[in-house]
Amino acid sequence: MTSGTSRERHLPHSARGRVDRPALIGHAAFLALLLYGLAHTYWALGGNGFPFGADDANPEYSAFQHLGRDRLAPWLAGWFLGSAAVAFLLALPGRRRIPTPLLVGASVFSAAAVFCTLADFRLLGNLAYVLMLRFGAINWTVVNQLFAVVSVSLMVASAVVYQRRVSGACTRCGRTAAGAGWTSPEAATRWGRRAAYTAVIVPLLYASTRWAWALGFPLGISDELWEEGKTEHLWVVGAALATMGALGSLLTLGLVQRWGEVFPRWMIGLRGRRVPISLAVVPATLVSIMVTVAGVMYIRLHFQGAFDNQRDDWGATVPEMVWPVWGIALAAAALAYYFRRRGVCGHCARG
Structure with missing residues (x-):
């Protein structure tokens, strides 16, 4: 009998045969960030539709209002492709040689950068438009902001799962044998x-x-x-x-x-x-x-x-x-x- 089968016999019956949702989060984060990094690579090479900076429909809201596609897109391409690489390391089974605080910190930093620079109050404003069924008020920049926010949020969730895995906690609930404490x-x-x-x-x-x-x-x-x-x-x-x-x-x-x-x-x-x-x-x-x-x-x-x-x-x-x-x-x-x-x-x- 394999060790994996042996471990499974000690799990609750309801846990057997379930999809490994924590692992799916890591794969989803990697795929989303990779696709978005490739999209910015396309824009950096001259493709149409770049949504940020001076190309934003409302550049006055942007942290990069004076930067056009030619200067901003290459940096964002590198940023999201680098984040995809971190997400890939987090999604792999086992433990990396890279210190865990460094991987988790990189994930949090990437998310904070998106929240503080690319995203803005139009996400909240467009939620109000959706509730009022005014879908035509949603613009291309807001769609990209939403995708960026979701991508880095998945990355942070994947980092949490990785932290739990390497520390011996349950990857689903985060509990350990030592007790719940503040949770x-x-x-x-x-x-x-x-x-x-x-x-x-x-x-x-x-x-x-x-x-x-x-x-x-x-x-x-x-x-x-x-x-x-x-x-x-x-x-x-x-x-x-x-x-x-x-x-x-x-x-x-x-x-x-x-x-x-x-x-x-x-x-x-x-x-x-x-x-x-x-x-x-x-x-x-x-x-x-x-x-x-x-x-x-x-x-x-x-x-x-x-x-x-x-x-x-x-x-x-x-x-x-x-x-x-x-x-x-x-x-x-x-x-x-x-x-x-x-x-x-x-x-x-x-x-």
């Missing part, structure tokens, strides 16, 4: 509650400025901008979008409340049933990434001097700079929710 349900309940309340308060502070404008109070903006916004009905639209964000933030309470685990009575057809973990965790994670990216963009634009001539309009830019706090808190609350509800691992039988 235990009890611990996650404590720090997850603080994270959830933070993720509710921050967007409400932002929304309060937009509601004030809609109600006729020019909080934090000049008279000139106030009149311009009234003429173009911007304050009504802004209040509507802020309300959507506020309602979404209130849903964050479901990550620490009973109704976030069991559908409430008023939900006919679902009441009393358990809420699927993914139904709460996946949307919260996606929103956390997008609001963090948007907040980082406003901070970057501030240091680039984009708002130097708008000091009287602090209400239009400063509240967004706090969004990374919202995004990180929301991600932490979603992670705590997952730790509380995941139960016994079907792969390693730890709980």
Whole structure:
């Protein structure tokens, strides 16, 4: 009998014969980054459709607004192909000779670079357009931003799997024989509650400025901008979008409340049933990434001097700079929710 078969006999019955999802994450990250690196190579060689920098439909939002395809595309090609090489090493079975902190750090650095430079607040804005069924408002740059964000996110997930594998933890749940520690349900309940309340308060502070404008109070903006916004009905639209964000933030309470685990009575057809973990965790994670990216963009634009001539309009830019706090808190609350509800691992039988 082979050693692999012998190990499998000690696994829970539910874990046998399953697809190795952690390994699939690594392969998906490598393939996505390789394809995107090749796409940038095509653009570097003169191909049409380069989406970033000076070629962006809105270059004023880009960290590379003064760089055209001829200068930027070769660098991005090398960046994504290099990231693909790291993803390939992470996806291979066994342990690499390269120190684990170096591989994991390279993955995190690559993701941070994409979040801070290539992606911007248009990801969040286009989510609102999708919810309003305005698909025609989505442009080519946003599609590329989304692909880049997904690619590096898969890379980070692959790095987490690799870290678990080489440290002897379960590659699916991350638990070890030493115990759960801060990931235990009890611990996650404590720090997850603080994270959830933070993720509710921050967007409400932002929304309060937009509601004030809609109600006729020019909080934090000049008279000139106030009149311009009234003429173009911007304050009504802004209040509507802020309300959507506020309602979404209130849903964050479901990550620490009973109704976030069991559908409430008023939900006919679902009441009393358990809420699927993914139904709460996946949307919260996606929103956390997008609001963090948007907040980082406003901070970057501030240091680039984009708002130097708008000091009287602090209400239009400063509240967004706090969004990374919202995004990180929301991600932490979603992670705590997952730790509380995941139960016994079907792969390693730890709980």
